[in-house]
Amino acid sequence: MSVACRDFPHSRHLCSKFPFKTTPHVRHCEMCYCYVCDTSAPCMYWTLHCNAENVGCWNDKRKNVKKQFPVAAAAPYPRIIK
Template sequence: MDMMEDCFILDFNPFDSMDIAKLSITIQDAHDDDDDDLTVVAEKGKVACRDYPHSRHLCLQFPFDKTPHEKHCYLCYCYVCDSVAPCEFWTKHCHASEHVED
């Protein structure tokens, strides 16, 4: 892979299928860069919590821990009623999730 400014010239087609289990990192690679981030540059296929109906607390468009619970996408449904969001009691039900707070 050659590097030109902020652009990388890949020696493979990033759109070809790849078995990520075959990826490896050597000890030398681990010490060459302090950047531990993983960047996904493409995706293929559907994502369950984005492209199919899902409970509000699993919504990828409105992350539960980062957005007001009242917000919902057109595929969200109420965890309590199991009906399309917003339900009749949405202002209370929107806070529900599979996790029980102690």
């Protein structure tokens, strides 16, 4: 049986393999992506972005990235680049 936050692309803060509240945020599974950049983890700014979640200032940062890179923002789902 598939588990959405384990077997499919998901923001780091939703990872079931490395729970956000109980594991170091810098850790990530092969399906995690950066909430801010919408790219596979680790992104270029992972030491900061690993702390991102769907709240306040992180939502603002995510919106700013999407404004700067509209082609990436138009993607229907996060791009997993390996």
